[in-house]
Amino acid sequence: MKLLVCVSKTPDTTTKISFANNDTEFNTQGVQYIMNPYDEWYALVRALELKEATGGTVTTINVGSAANDTVIRKGLAIGADDAIRVDAPENCSTYYVARQIAEQAKAGAYDIVFFGKETIDYNGAQIGAMVAEMLDMPFISYATKMDIAGNTATISRDIEGGQEIVEVDTPFAISAAKGLAEQRIPNMRGIMMAKRKPLNVIPPVDVSEKVSVASYALPPEKKDCHYIDAEDMDKLVELLHSEAKVI
Amino acid sequence: MVLVYTSSPEGQLKKSAFEAVTYGYKAAQALGTEVVALTIGNVDNAGVLGQYGAGKVLNAAGAESFDSGVHAAVIAKVAEQIGASVVVMPDDSTGKSLLGRVAVRLDAGAVSGVKTLPDTSAGFVVKKNVFSGKAIVDYNINSDKKVLSIAGNTFPPEVVGGDVAVDAAGVDVPASRVRVKEVSTVKGTVPLPEAELVVSAGRGMKDPGNWGIIDELAGHLGATTACSRPVADVGWRPHHEHVGQTGVAIRPNLYIAIGISGAIQHLAGVNQSKTIVVINKDPEAPFFKAADYGIVGDLFEVVPRLNEAIKKFKAAN
Numbered sequence: 243m244k245l246l247v248c249v250s251k252t253p254d255t256t257t258k259i260s261f262a263n264n265d266t267e268f269n270t271q272g273v274q275y276i277m278n279p280y281d282e283w284y285a286l287v288r289a290l291e292l293k294e295a296t297g298g299t300v301t302t303i304n305v306g307s308a309a310n311d312t313v314i315r316k317g318l319a320i321g322a323d324d325a326i327r328v329d330a331p332e333n334c335s336t337y338y339v340a341r342q343i344a345e346q347a348k349a350g351a352y353d354i355v356f357f358g359k360e361t362i363d364y365n366g367a368q369i370g371a372m373v374a375e376m377l378d379m380p381f382i383s384y385a386t387k388m389d390i391a392g393n394t395a396t397i398s399r400d401i402e403g404g405q406e407i408v409e410v411d412t413p414f415a416i417s418a419a420k421g422l423a424e425q426r427i428p429n430m431r432g433i434m435m436a437k438r439k440p441l442n443v444i445p446p447v448d449v450s451e452k453v454s455v456a457s458y459a460l461p462p463e464k465k466d467c468h469y470i471d472a473e474d475m476d477k478l479v480e481l482l483h484s485e486a487k488v489i
Numbered sequence: 490m491v492l493v494y495t496s497s498p499e500g501q502l503k504k505s506a507f508e509a510v511t512y513g514y515k516a517a518q519a520l521g522t523e524v525v526a527l528t529i530g531n532v533d534n535a536g537v538l539g540q541y542g543a544g545k546v547l548n549a550a551g552a553e554s555f556d557s558g559v560h561a562a563v564i565a566k567v568a569e570q571i572g573a574s575v576v577v578m579p580d581d582s583t584g585k586s587l588l589g590r591v592a593v594r595l596d597a598g599a600v601s602g603v604k605t606l607p608d609t610s611a612g613f614v615v616k617k618n619v620f621s622g623k624a625i626v627d628y629n630i631n632s633d634k635k636v637l638s639i640a641g642n643t644f645p646p647e648v649v650g651g652d653v654a655v656d657a658a659g660v661d662v663p664a665s666r667v668r669v670k671e672v673s674t675v676k677g678t679v680p681l682p683e684a685e686l687v688v689s690a691g692r693g694m695k696d697p698g699n700w701g702i703i704d705e706l707a708g709h710l711g712a713t714t715a716c717s718r719p720v721a722d723v724g725w726r727p728h729h730e731h732v733g734q735t736g737v738a739i740r741p742n743l744y745i746a747i748g749i750s751g752a753i754q755h756l757a758g759v760n761q762s763k764t765i766v767v768i769n770k771d772p773e774a775p776f777f778k779a780a781d782y783g784i785v786g787d788l789f790e791v792v793p794r795l796n797e798a799i800k801k802f803k804a805a806n
Contacts (some may be wrong), residue, residue, distance in 0.1 A: 405672075
């Protein structure tokens with residue numbers, strides 16, 4: 243099977259958020275970047291497991307600048323066979339990224355296109371659905387389990403307060419949630435081999451942007467914690483009722 | 490026109506549907522137009538959407554189970570048919586699976602998890618939380634058509650009218666390529682993403698057998714129970730209760746965290762709660778920095794005391 247895994251670069255969870263250029267850009271100074279956990283831990287690893295079980299190839303795709311190559315090499319170190327980077331500026335929109343991925347996915351005729359359920363920076367959860375529509379593929383989101391027999395996949399997906407089990411034939415697109423696979427740590431051999439694996443840089447296609455960032459802001463400062471005597475729970479209930487007005 | 494798609498799991502409209510119609514109604518008023526609600530499949534009592542401001546309710550029959558491709562095709566056809574410039578949907582698992590597809594079909598700009606009405610004083614600007622609530626972005630949508638999914642628990646449903654008749658949407662429903670085999674949902678409790686009150690516990694509970702006081706507290710409040718990642722990982726609590734970055738992200742009115750230290754990954758999933766209460770015996774627990782109300786004490790003494798206090802309060806009110 244030909245498997246494509248879309249991998250994104252995101253700031254580490256512990257990043258302190260600040261802005262530049264009059265609050266119109268995210269300040270990347272000193273930011274530690276990682277591969278988006280949903281892409282790395284679940285989507286990429288499930289694709290590798292499938293390849294190990296049934297044969298085939300795993301290709302990763304990223305849309306961004308050469309600054310992303312470290313994250314892309316990590317994907318190769320974990321076990322992807324080759325990588326595509328569509329050479330694009332920072333801060334392009336979800337639609338722009340989706341269009342680039344769709345172009346490459348179409349050209350490669352993949353059986354399954356994997357995404358993480360969302361990135362942990364912009365939390366948009368849009369690109370998988372966009373690419374699926376551009377490729378006219380079924381899209382199964384929030385997948386927590388996937389088994390394949392022949393060309394048919396049986397997939398469990400998270401829905402509000404429960405699970406849904408669906409069946410779908412290849413080709414299809416899928417977004418990965420916790421449970422789809424277990425995180426893999428790259429070993430030294432993988433890291434060495436990754437240096438020799440192909441990372442193909444491809445120019446982007448033209449896309450007209452539909453959404454732009456007007457400005458960023460920090461959320462309002464949280465006021466200090468109001469400590470309540472552990473003996474006096476009547477006081478807490480009173481405050482939740484009359485001050486916070488939540489009960 | 491503003492078109493609101495309302496998801497209807499197992500044929501039932503839920504609060505997220507009423508919130509989306511309320512948002513659509515307010516946006517339509519600001520834009521000087523009207524709102525049409527769309528339901529897909531067999532839906533009980535869809536006319537009730539009129540109460541939240543839908544001037545018209547349409548139903549597309551023939552797509553009983555969820556397939557994002559089929560639903561997106563229907564929504565886009567209806568949007569074109571009624572000349573909708575804005576399409577609104579809930580930001581739930583259904584809406585998030587559809588938003589991008591509908592945007593591509595309509596050649597529209599899309600923003601998910603919107604938390605404000607559009608500001609049209611300079612373009613079409615909506616706000617959204619990013620970085621798990623650590624920042625807010627103002628997005629400007631430049632395209633003629635816009636597609637928005639609306640953050641849950643942000644626009645409380647408001648009744649502004651009465652039921653309306655449900656008309657057939659009159660569009661073809663394409664064949665589905667996704668075969669739904671089984672749907673299982675927890676009955677009797679409000680699912681976490683929709684819950685207004687959440688009681689959550691972590692490793693401080695020491696043993697899964699100690700959860701009785703948590704269930705009792707949730708029972709008194711009518712709250713949904715949740716847990717931290719470590720206790721879900723060791724199997725003390727079911728996986729679907731795990732809130733945090735890799736679990737469910739929630740934004741209830743009240744989040745009570747009991748015996749949870751407040752690791753940054755946990756906070757990322759809960760820090761958009763309106764009021765946070767933290768009960769922990771460690772005064773240095775990082776969670777207190779994110780708390781509105783903090784109680785430093787042994788949870789095995791504090792929680793039973795809180796249960797008594799709430800029982801007393803409920804009896805008096």
